[in-house]
Amino acid sequence: MPLFNVYPLYDVTPVKAKGVYVYDENDTEYLDLYGGxxxxxxxxxxxxxxxxxxxxVNNxxxxxNAIQNPLQVKLADKIEELSGCKDYELFLCNSGAEANENALKLASFQxxxxxVISFKNGFHGRTSAAVAATDNATIIAPINAQQKVTILDLNDIESAKIEIEKGDVxxxxVEFIQGVGGLDEATANFFEQVDILCKTNNTLFIxxxxxxxxxxxxxxxxxxxxxxxxxxxxxxKGMGNGFPIGGILIHPxxxxxxxxxxxxxxxxxxxCAAGLSVLNVIEDEELIDNVNTISKHFVKIAKTIPQIKNIKGRGLMLGLEFDFEVSDLRKKLIYDYHVFTGGAKNKYVLRILPPLNVKKEHINLFFEALVNALEELIKIQKR
Structure with a gap:
């Protein structure tokens, strides 16, 4: 039986992985700066x-969910402890799309x-209301388009005010850093004003x-x-380090x-066991501090490369914007330099999403490969 052909695939077949590296069937080592x-x-x-x-799994x-599961309680308590989101309650599911479906359903119940109001270049999933709130008409089927969704420009506070005050939202x-869209962010004033508008108009802010x-x-x-x-x-996404898990934190x-x-x-x-282990490692290895350290190192090097026109995002959710589409650059990085990176709806952005325990030496290897790949692409263009 053939697979339903919905994914354009790179010709790489990973068979094992360790740390920030992935290995294919020929034991070729790839630096993973995308983390799936x-x-x-x-x-x-x-x-x-x-x-x-x-x-x-041995136990x-x-x-x-019809029986007691103390691991769910432990996971909820650990999320509260590390996130600082005191008094929120946790509902667990299996994926990001499912998390957003439940968030939107709960908002409608409440x-x-x-x-629903969402924003241009936003991505919230591929199912039902989540995909209807996603700014990509090519993945919205007619059955999804029945949802009542208004998609606004990010940072357009006047339009947001008009729509929210109509009383039916x-x-x-919103993504505070857009992922698939290309690492765009709104201003602090926009986010904070939308939060106020929601709270004064019986609208939930997700x-x-x-x-x-x-x-x-x-x-x-x-x-x-x-x-x-x-x-x-x-x-x-980052909850289970590859094991499918999702959830929503719900205000009391x-x-x-x-x-x-x-x-x-x-x-x-x-x-839950997978989720708890992730949180324990984040805490024990001080990975959020590492994110900030490595991010500064990444940005410092990126600023020295003239072909990079803009550095987008925060932490280790980063985008490098060029004045050309990056598809050929990504292919060269994968096939010639064995480095995984990501793309975005913005075709000029190279997306960087490494594991949170990535080190400076891995970033140095990436930029060495990037500079060489850019030089080779320039030579090809001049022929």
Missing amino acids: HAVISIGHAHPKYIEAITNQ LGFYS TNKSR CAVI ADEVQSGYGRSGKFFAFQHYEVTPDIISIA NIEAKFGMLGTTFGGNHLA
């Missing part, structure tokens, strides 16, 4: 991660309204931290760079009711 879309947060095959999930890998959902959370921005959550208090925070002003949300696999024992 920011999923690999503590490095591939971290020994504490392997130990945690091995021990858990109990899964049972339903406000008894149905319209259940939620405003922080989509699926990609920017778990220390990647240099704080535990990207919204913590601003004076805002989200009603719901969606999380996923929102009351739970039996049956309001539900999931079969969400918060299972193995997922």
Whole structure:
């Protein structure tokens, strides 16, 4: 049976990985500065991660949410401790799209309204309301387009005010650093004014931290760079270091009711063990401090490369913007220099999302490869 052909694939077949490196079937070593879309947060095959999930699956890998699961409580307490999001409550699911679906559903339940506001170049998932709130018409099927969504320009506070004050908006959902869109950010004033508008108009403010959370921005959550208090925070990618897990943090002003949300696999024992091990490593190895140290080193070098026109993002959620489309550059980095990087909706941006325990020497290797690749591309263009 052939696979349903929806992914354009690079001709690389990883078979193992360790730390910030991936190895293919020929034992070729690749420097991983993309982490599978920011999923690999503590490095591939971290020994504490392997130990945690091995021990858990040897005892109990899964049972339903109809029974007690103390690991969920431990995970919730650890998220609260490291994030500083006191008194929020946790609902666990399996992915970022599912987290945002539950966030939007909960907002609609809470406000008894149905319209959503999102922003241009935003990405919130590929399912139902989440994809309707995503600014990409090519992945929105007619069944998704039935959702009531208004997509505004980022930083357009006047339009946001007009739309929110119409009184029918259940939620405003925003990435504080856009991922797929290309690492754009709004101003502090915009975020903070939208937060105020939501709170005065019975509208929930949803922080989509699926990609920017778990220390990647240099704080535990990207919204913590601003004076805002989200009603719901969606999380996923870095949570399980590759094991599927997602969730939403829910402000105590929102009351739970039996049956309001539900999931079969969400918060299972193995997922919680993976999630707890990630948080323990982030804490024990002081990885958020490392994010800030490495980010400064990265930016310092990037500023010396004339072909880089703009450095975008924060922490280890970074973008290098050029005055040409980067698809050929990415291919050269993969095939000739064995470095994984990412692309974006903005075709001029090279996306950098390494594991949070990446070191300066890895960044140095990347920039050496980048400079050489750029020089080779220039020579090819001159022929």
